[in-house]
Amino acid sequence: MTALPLPPTSRKARSTHDALVTATRDVIRRTGALIPAEVAETAQLSPATFYAYLSSKDTALAAAFDLSLGEMLQRVAEKANVEHLLEEGLETTVRAVVEETAGAFRLDARVFRLAVGRLGESELLRAVYRHRETEALQLLARFVRLGAAAGKIRGEPDPETVARALLVALQGLQNPLLHEEGERDEVVALLSEMLTAMLRPASS
Numbered sequence: 001m002t003a004l005p006l007p008p009t010s011r012k013a014r015s016t017h018d019a020l021v022t023a024t025r026d027v028i029r030r031t032g033a034l035i036p037a038e039v040a041e042t043a044q045l046s047p048a049t050f051y052a053y054l055s056s057k058d059t060a061l062a063a064a065f066d067l068s069l070g071e072m073l074q075r076v077a078e079k080a081n082v083e084h085l086l087e088e089g090l091e092t093t094v095r096a097v098v099e100e101t102a103g104a105f106r107l108d109a110r111v112f113r114l115a116v117g118r119l120g121e122s123e124l125l126r127a128v129y130r131h132r133e134t135e136a137l138q139l140l141a142r143f144v145r146l147g148a149a150a151g152k153i154r155g156e157p158d159p160e161t162v163a164r165a166l167l168v169a170l171q172g173l174q175n176p177l178l179h180e181e182g183e184r185d186e187v188v189a190l191l192s193e194m195l196t197a198m199l200r201p202a203s204s
Helices: 010-030 036-042 048-053 057-077 082-088 090-107 109-117 123-149 159-174 184-199
Strands: none
Touching: 010 048, 010 057, 010 109, 036 048, 036 057, 036 090, 036 109, 057 090, 057 109, 057 123, 082 123, 090 109, 090 159, 090 184, 109 123, 123 159, 159 184
16 A cells, blocks of 8 residues: 555566666755656656656655655564564664664755655555555554563563554654764664663563
């Protein structure tokens, strides 16, 4: 399931579509703006092809936004799972989740900034955001639920509430202060310590 229009089904058309979405993100990463002519040039396609596959700039931006959010979720899922928790412990797992999330926000800061700036005007962008947020909440709820069952994470007041609190905290890692060099590592370490304390079972 996705909030976006379904991509083409043929292999060649799907390849063209995906190349344009990737090029859209590349251009935004580089310039902070969505310029269809530059996207087409980056993908080595014509501007007409851009609009044939991505009907508007909002559609292109939503697709790039969805791509970045999806990749972020994949990175977080590799760390926020009970296997990693049991093997590495709570503190190391939380630090890894925070670092992956902060790194993804930093890598695509311009994509997120441009997309969030359009949320009020674009139903499509809001739908993408809601869809990926729901996926993130489900991922974290499963992590908390299984971690609580193993006695490694607090389950009170209930796993879903704990997962929501964790999601809100991780969303805060989009703060531009974490994109700057200097004390970034110290801030990430402190935030990881605070989240570890929040998630630690009361009996620990």
